[in-house]
Amino acid sequence: MFSKHGSCSLSNVFRRGIGRPQLHRFHGANNVNVSPSISVNVETEGRGIELYDPEGRKHMIHSIWLRERTNNAEKIHAESRQRLFDVSDYVSSDGDIASGSRISDVSLTGSDLSVEYADGSSDCFDLKCILAELQDPNTLPTFISGKRGAFPMSLSTPKPHLWGSDLSGHFSIDMATHEHDEIVNSQGKMADFLNDLFRYGTALVKGTPTDRDVYERFLLKFGLLRDTNWGKWFQVMATSNKADSESDDGVSVADAAFTNLGIPFHTDGPYNRNPLQHQLLQCIKQSKQGGESQLSDGFAAARALQLHYPKQFDILTKTKLRFRYYDDNVDMFTVRPMIVTDDGGAINSVYYSGRVDASPSFENIEKATEFYYAKKLFTEHINEATRQISFKLEENDMLIFDNCRVLHGRSAFQDVEKEKQTASNPVESPSEKDHTTNNQVVDGVKLDSVSRFLRGCYMDSIDIRLRKYNRVLSATSRSYSTTTARVGFVQLDECTENDMEIISDLYSTATTGEKLAERSLALLKMLGSGSIDNPCHVDDGHLGANVDLLEHGLQTATRAFRDGQEDEVVVAALLHDIGELLSPSNHGEFAASLLRPFVSPKVSWMLQHHEVFQMYYYNHKMNPPGDRNIREVYKGTEDGKSTCAGVTVPGESYQFTVDFCEKYDQKSFDPNYSSM
Incomplete structure (x- = not known):
């Protein structure tokens, strides 16, 4: 019995001295199982190979496709991992495969797939990498993975969990809540946070720093800040119902968000030709009454519409709306459908804003009527109770959401004058008292002069950082004893940065607690x-x-x-x-x-x-x-x-x-x- 307790104690003790954070497993391309039942044959005319995978599926692999993935040192630049040839060199003038590029023989030894070409050259591939690409169309080919012998990296983000009882099921913000101090100090926790963001469309981080410089350094760990017509930063606050505020760059703006009014579900900035991908709202001060954040899953609403009203869904994917915003400094305009799908028909983006959209001129009354009915049905699905959540941000909370998926709004809240009147009420409960330091100034704003203050910004390229963190997880999940990753040097003074990255990754994997x-x-x-x-x-x-x-x-x-x-x-x-x-x-x-x-x-x-x-x-x-x-x-x-x-x-x-x-x-x- 002691072996069980001893193993647990050993692991706990050994973890204490591990310099690198312990990373969770990531189900990536390296988990492909190479079965002995796999078979390969040369295609009749040598134009490629026939490969039967472990599930018995047949794959026809073109010889030039294999040439593209060569790891031959004479064909690939050692540092950049870029090709030193053009694949068109292997195509004949009549459009067929050049005779020298046809395959003369193929063999499989363990996980090594050896290919010989008619011109006498040869390649040896890791079959696990080939299978990973065949099984996931979003997998990055090995030859551009950044290091020799590395496993291919899937570019896919987590499958969306669609909110709603009729789809993926229940969602609450607690399912995607993380702690700043854990995220900032652990690549594994950071990856968990970002995977939740892409899975659920939103995430909440508690305990973020108020100091803007420190806060910005944290944000840059997982994305890039986006400059917009509001500036790089904007302030969501109000002292009254007057819709008038100013951005950090002195841009005068007029928007209902800068009042204490309730705001219905909407997409921010659909008039931007390059969509605003992710929005972040950091709570600096929260109102005592009202001001709840409200979110609805636009992807779930669109999917429900597609399932129950396919005709109306089709109308909204084909009808291009005109989105416009203008003030004294800008005039922004673009045209796009309310629901955007990719080439395969999957829902890609949702742009929903009754404040800044305009429907097109329809060729007849019937088509206009059909469009407005489709929009009404979509709106009903957006407002469906199980597809939305409502919660109140606490001070130093940071809410982030995919602006092209999750629609956001808020409930109304008291203006500062009414809050001051409420504060003097002797029956006010202790939990409602304002603990904000009097006369505290944040980003040039006196907090006692506003009832609610959120610091806002937009971010791009978060998917890039997600892939980076998942790549680290994928590397550390490999089995050290069976990995095919190998360095290129035979003397240590010949090693490259890529070589040391391989060694570092595998050393980290081999020395976990x-x-x-x-x-x-x-x-x-x-x-x-x-x-x-x-x-x-x-x-x-x-x-x-x-x-x-x-x-x-x-x-x-x-x-x-x-x-x-x-x-x-x-x-x-x-x-x-x-x-x-x-x-x-x-x-x-x-x-x-x-x-x-x-x-x-x-x-x-x-x-x-x-x-x-x-x-x-x-x-x-x-x-x-x-x-x-x-x-x-x-x-x-x-x-x-x-x-x-x-x-x-x-x-x-x-x-x-x-x-x-x-x-x-x-x-x-x-x-x-x-x-x-």
């Missing part, structure tokens, strides 16, 4: 007696004692565990003699060196010196007799500390080692003791 724990347990098991469950063992693990070194370690750790010691002490007890038959003259230092990055100085010191402290129990019985009190050379001085080999040792380490040996180590040679 779990893997270090697995290897330590494997080494410990070698010190036990041979059995079916433990075929790898040493023949002399007993050293004349009634228990072998494995059982001795288990007993020592069990005693420490049952005595209520912390994980690091239990793990140290388990592994304290792991080097006994590898480095007998200093096996204590062996164990200390193994665990020093992961345990406290006291525990490390105990491991290093426990073999000397154990002499207290037997040294005087040796022939000739030795000094059983030799441990006292490490005893602390009057101030509780001593210096040994140039290292200052806390006084507690001495007594801790005495107690460890007395209570756990010297007692653990009992064949009748029940270890875990």
Whole structure:
């Protein structure tokens, strides 16, 4: 039983010293299973190969398609991974495949797909990479993956979870809520946040910094800020119902968002020719009453319309609306459908705004009537209760949403004068009191002069950063022992940055807490007696004692565990003699060196010196007799500390080692003791 607890404790202890954050697995192209049932044959005329995948599906792969993916050092630039040839060189003047590019032979050895061409050249491909591309059309070809031997990277973002009881199901903002301090310090947590954003269309981050420079540095970790007609930053606030405010660049604007009125669901800036992709709203001050954020899943509404009213859905995808916004400084205009689909018919974007759109001139009354009916049905689906959420932002919350998918609005809130009147009401509940510091100024705004203040901006290129973080996760999820990634150098002074990226990725994968724990347990098991469950063992693990070194370690750790010691002490007890038959003259230092990055100085010191402290129990019985009190050379001085080999040792380490040996180590040679 101890092996289960021990493995968990080992993993927890080893994680403490890992310099890189522990990253979650990402289901990517590297998880393709290469089955022995795969078969490959040359196509009759040598124009390609026939490949049958593990599911029995037949794929016809063109010879030039394979040429494009060559990893031949003479064909690919080592640093940029760009081709040094043009694929048109392999096409004959009559439009067919050039004779030299036809395939003469193909073979499969393990995961290596070897291809020979008629001109005498050849290529060797990792079949897992080929299958990844065949199974996912959005997978990035290996040859432009940025490093030699890397797995292909899928460009797909997570499949949208469509809100609504009739589609993917329930959604609440709690399902996509994250903590700023976790995201900013962990690539894995950052990837979780971004994957949630693309899956649900929105996410919430709590505890974001108020200081704008610090906040901006955080945002730049996952996207690029977008300059708009509002400036790079805009302020959503109001002191009254007057729709008048100013951006950070001094641009005078007039928009209902800058009042305390309720705002219906809408898309921001549909008049931008280059759509505003993601909107961020950071809560600096929240109103006491009202001001709830409201979101509706436009993709879900469009999909429901497509399922239940396909004709009306088709009308909205083909009718191009005119979107316009103008003020004293700009006049922005574009034309696009309310619902945009991609070439495959999948919903790509939704642009819904009753404030700035204009329907086209219809050729007859009937078509106009059909359009307005279709728009009404779409509006009903947008407002359907299970397709929307409402919640109130708290101070330092950051809400982000896909502006081309999620429609947003808000409830009305009190203006500052009414809030001041409410604040003087003696029956106001404590939870409603304004804790904002009087006269505090943020971004040039006196917070006590406004009832609600959100700092806003737009961001692009978040999908680029998502792929970056997922690439890191994909690299760390690979099996170190089976990966085909290889560097190009044979001498270290020939290595490139790409080579070191491969090594760094694989080293990170190979040195997780779990893997270090697995290897330590494997080494410990070698010190036990041979059995079916433990075929790898040493023949002399007993050293004349009634228990072998494995059982001795288990007993020592069990005693420490049952005595209520912390994980690091239990793990140290388990592994304290792991080097006994590898480095007998200093096996204590062996164990200390193994665990020093992961345990406290006291525990490390105990491991290093426990073999000397154990002499207290037997040294005087040796022939000739030795000094059983030799441990006292490490005893602390009057101030509780001593210096040994140039290292200052806390006084507690001495007594801790005495107690460890007395209570756990010297007692653990009992064949009748029940270890875990």
